Amino acid sequence: MIKLVGVEKTLGGQPVLRGVDLDIPAGKLTTIIGGSGEGKSVLLKHVIGLMQPDRGEVWVDGIEISRLKGRALNDVRKKFAMLFQGAALFDSLTVFENVAFPLREKLRLAETEVARRVEEKLEQVGLSGMGHKFPAELSGGMKKRVGLARALVMEPEIILFDEPTTGLDPLMANTINDLIVGMHRTFGFTAVMVSHEIPEIFLISDWVAMLKDGKIAAMAPSADFQKTTDPAIREFISVGGMAMVKNVNRESLKT
Amino acid sequence: MLIFLVATFAWLFRPPLRPFQILKQLHFIGFKSTFVVALTAAFTGMVLGLQGYYTLRKFGSEAVLGSVVALSLIRELGPVLASLMVTARAGSAMTAEIGIMRITEQIDALDTMAVNSLQYLISPKLVAGLIGVPLLVAIADVVGIYGGYLVGVNLLGGNPGSYWSSIESAVEWKDVYGGILKSISFGLIVSWVCCYKGYHTRMSAEGLGAATTEAVVLSSVLILVWDYFLTSVLL
Numbered sequence: 001m002i003k004l005v006g007v008e009k010t011l012g013g014q015p016v017l018r019g020v021d022l023d024i025p026a027g028k029l030t031t032i033i034g035g036s037g038e039g040k041s042v043l044l045k046h047v048i049g050l051m052q053p054d055r056g057e058v059w060v061d062g063i064e065i066s067r068l069k070g071r072a073l074n075d076v077r078k079k080f081a082m083l084f085q086g087a088a089l090f091d092s093l094t095v096f097e098n099v100a101f102p103l104r105e106k107l108r109l110a111e112t113e114v115a116r117r118v119e120e121k122l123e124q125v126g127l128s129g130m131g132h133k134f135p136a137e138l139s140g141g142m143k144k145r146v147g148l149a150r151a152l153v154m155e156p157e158i159i160l161f162d163e164p165t166t167g168l169d170p171l172m173a174n175t176i177n178d179l180i181v182g183m184h185r186t187f188g189f190t191a192v193m194v195s196h197e198i199p200e201i202f203l204i205s206d207w208v209a210m211l212k213d214g215k216i217a218a219m220a221p222s223a224d225f226q227k228t229t230d231p232a233i234r235e236f237i238s239v240g241g242m243a244m245v246k247n248v249n250r251e252s253l254k255t
Numbered sequence: 256m257l258i259f260l261v262a263t264f265a266w267l268f269r270p271p272l273r274p275f276q277i278l279k280q281l282h283f284i285g286f287k288s289t290f291v292v293a294l295t296a297a298f299t300g301m302v303l304g305l306q307g308y309y310t311l312r313k314f315g316s317e318a319v320l321g322s323v324v325a326l327s328l329i330r331e332l333g334p335v336l337a338s339l340m341v342t343a344r345a346g347s348a349m350t351a352e353i354g355i356m357r358i359t360e361q362i363d364a365l366d367t368m369a370v371n372s373l374q375y376l377i378s379p380k381l382v383a384g385l386i387g388v389p390l391l392v393a394i395a396d397v398v399g400i401y402g403g404y405l406v407g408v409n410l411l412g413g414n415p416g417s418y419w420s421s422i423e424s425a426v427e428w429k430d431v432y433g434g435i436l437k438s439i440s441f442g443l444i445v446s447w448v449c450c451y452k453g454y455h456t457r458m459s460a461e462g463l464g465a466a467t468t469e470a471v472v473l474s475s476v477l478i479l480v481w482d483y484f485l486t487s488v489l490l
Contacts, residue, residue, distance in 0.1 A: 050367065077366070078369050
């Protein structure tokens with residue numbers, strides 16, 4: 001469904017992606033892990049055509065999208081939705097208007113149908129009755145949930161998640177993860193997630209890939225990935241896991 | 256910058272057309288700038304009336320005060336001052352708004368939803384600049400002429416009949432046409448430069464500050480430079 005072949009990208013004179021080859025299975029939840037600054041978000045932006053590779057190809061459903069522009073690119077993007085790291089809600093619109101935005105822009109629906117679908121999605125993410133609020137009045141976790149509702153409302157074939165739980169407390173991070181897994185099981189979309197929340201990602205992902213030195217160092221089903229013998233990957237996984245344990249312990253001490 | 260302008264114009268004529276967005280921007284750029292533009296024009300007209308009256312009196316020509324005030328405003332000061340005020344009030348706000356949308360990935364979010372950000376965000380602002388600035392200039396011209404009348408006639412005792420009749424005899428269609436042409440091109444410069452700088456802002460608070468400053472300075476300088484070249488062609 002999504003395939004990256006030899007993708008290279010240099011930003012500000014610094015090579016970020018140095019030949020990424022990645023085949024993302026359809027209908028599965030694939031998580032890309034890697035250290036900060038490795039280019040995980042850059043990789044995700046290539047998948048949806050927000051960035052074009054200097055070299056290489058990006059294929060979505062048999063269409064090479066890296067050189068597409070205008071309407072042709074928009075036609076491909078109709079298959080996608082994306083949950084941004086900071087939720088990227090339109091701050092001049094209310095929660096309701098944010099979730100309704102893609103419906104109003106892309107589908108010619110009656111306002112009653114728009115309202116029904118928006119309320120349904122807000123209820124699914126636990127934000128029923130919050131439609132009148134503006135993004136500035138919401139907490140980080142609530143913004144992410146609104147972003148998730150907006151991503152889901154068009155029932156896309158592919159959803160990209162850019163660090164959906166970064167910056168959230170462990171309980172809210174679990175809530176978001178549960179929502180993503182629940183929605184994925186319900187709707188069966190292809191999910192590509194960028195995260196470094198170890199070990200949680202092993203519990204929720206079908207496949208895990210690791211980006212290291214601008215290339216995919218390893219990709220395997222979640223259970224197999226944890227058994228890797230590669231020392232660099234083992235170190236990343238174990239240090240990440242320990243950091244998470246420390247974080248959880250600190251949270252439990254506070255309460 | 257030129258590619259940005261051409262692409263924005265190209266998206267303007269593709270469906271869906273966005274009349275509500277255009278009206279919203281017209282309200283922001285045009286209606287909300289009315290007070291500051293009128294205030295600037297009123298005092299400019301009053302100063303012209305004051306300076307003009309005392310200068311013309313030396314030559315015994317107070318009767319042509321109206322034409323001096325009106326021609327100065329319609330040909331030059333109305334379009335230039337109104338555009339500079341729109342740059343300061345609305346242009347800087349446009350850059351900041353678009354820049355924040357860029358930094359917080361709201362523009363990327365639009366693109367991922369297959370909504371072209373140039374069409375949704377920039378085209379309505381460009382149209383609003385093209386329509387709003389000429390209307391503001393028209394208001395500035397009228398208010399300025401009345402400002403000159405207030406000082407030259409009501410305060411300094413000039414002849415009201417001479418004031419209006421000198422305007423009627425001196426101002427030609429060519430002057431009005433030149434003023435309209437200038438105000439349309441200045442409106443384009445303000446919207447174009449300010450939107451471009453916001454759209455291509457660097458991803459930091461410092462970058463946003465720099466983009467806003469660059470937008471105001473570049474728009475103002477371009478208005479003054481373009482004014483010279485356009486005047487040399489129109490005269």
